[in-house]
Amino acid sequence: MFIDYYWIFSDECKMYVLFPPHSVMKAVVHRIAYGDWYAHGYTWIRREFDTWLLARLDQLIDGCLIDEPKTWKYIKRLVLNKKIVSILDIGAHIGGYSVVLGRRISGVAVEPMPDTFKILTYNILVNHSNIKALNMAVYDGATSTVKLCRSPYHSGADFISDEGDIEVPQTTLNDLWNKYGPFDLVKVDVEGAEDKIFTSTEIDPKYLVVEVRSRTWPLVRELISRSYRIVFVEKLIRSKKVFNVFLEHYIK
Template sequence: MLLNNLLVKAIDFWQKHSGLSYLQTHSIYSKILDSDSLVIDLGANRGQFSEAITREFKCSCYAIEAAPSLYSKLPENGLIKNFNYAISDRNEPLKLYISDNIECNSISQEVASSYGLQGEISVDGITLETFLNNQRIELVDLLKIDIEGAEEAVFNSTTDTTLCNIKQLSIEFHDFMPGSISTEEVNKITNRLKRLGFIWIPFSYLLFGMESSDFLFINTNRCKIPYKDWLGFQMIKLLLTLQKTLSLVEGATLRLKTRLKRLLYQLSSS
């Protein structure tokens, strides 16, 4: 427990000294954001992230939310443009399954059913490529993705050229949810972004069972990263990996102790 607390404090130290911050459950490289930046919020929900990012940096934000009931509650503060779409791999209507948990509405029925299924509706689907072309967006300073399992569809329909025109991505992958994207597909997307020149920082290694729920990717070809920040990123990745390893060891030790107790109980009862 002491070692874990020390690791968390060390990660927090390097995060603060590397221009990284945490905003509405998403980690971002805040040093490259300002009032001229353009942010796209995929899976805006009720606009918590959109509102926070525009308040913090006075930047423009395109908030995209599929569920009409949530879209109607998106904030309007002059910096946010709201769009009622489901970002997908095709430009056509698709089924959106509505969950009792407003954060679990999904194109996957199994994901939406995790907290109770209310029903299904038809919504307008659109690819990220088409959306960017329609809005004449050539460069994105931050793409935040929290779309309850549709990550695979988005990346499979987005070209390398488009991804290379994004300075950073903050992604919540949902491979921890049944019926969602697979861990193998998460690894495939991660490796693709690395190949394109993105630094990868897995902040959610701190979250047991949700290790891919807060991944930050920074485009080294688009962002000028000072050496001290780059060094901080490497230190954070090392510390996060150590923390994950520690959690795995602690979990294995706990399971072993439980098995030994059961075995001793069985032996004493025989």
């Protein structure tokens, strides 16, 4: 059904199936009959809003949002209640948030790592998500590019470093807001560079989700000083010192 999108991966196409299964039972039957709806370390993840996400095995936790169930459930409820109709997903990975929500709302997903971005783009296409994907990093705007390092653990932990060997263009949060915004929700998950993203920003989305660790907690205090209140804090399951902070903007 989605064979038109198969060209995205060029020579890598042989590692992917042509289309996702459309229901759990059809998936089981298809797997038994053809044995080809996962292959070579890739699999399909069944998600809400009738979506399927393609993922490598090391991307399953991030694709299913197993690390952050409270954050996901809260955002999904806001979307269903029409409190959120647009999202800017910075550090979108394979689309665990943006691709799934893109079946109900519009938005922009930013993912800097090229191979992860390919999967994100594929997931947007096969799910017909109303999401625009950008292959770049969001940072402080001091230079035109940044370098990325691969995490030895999983692709959701790739990070910006001067010692990285992958160079990608960078943009700023202000530029994205001015070009594509405004957005009701801005989600930022950039493995410790969150404070750099909010340098000299002038935006005030209604909702913010920011991943923080010990070094970046001062950013939360800064956001509170800018008329945000903390709705909740969720500790990520895989880490003792990494948290999602959900904030809501209010008028004093």
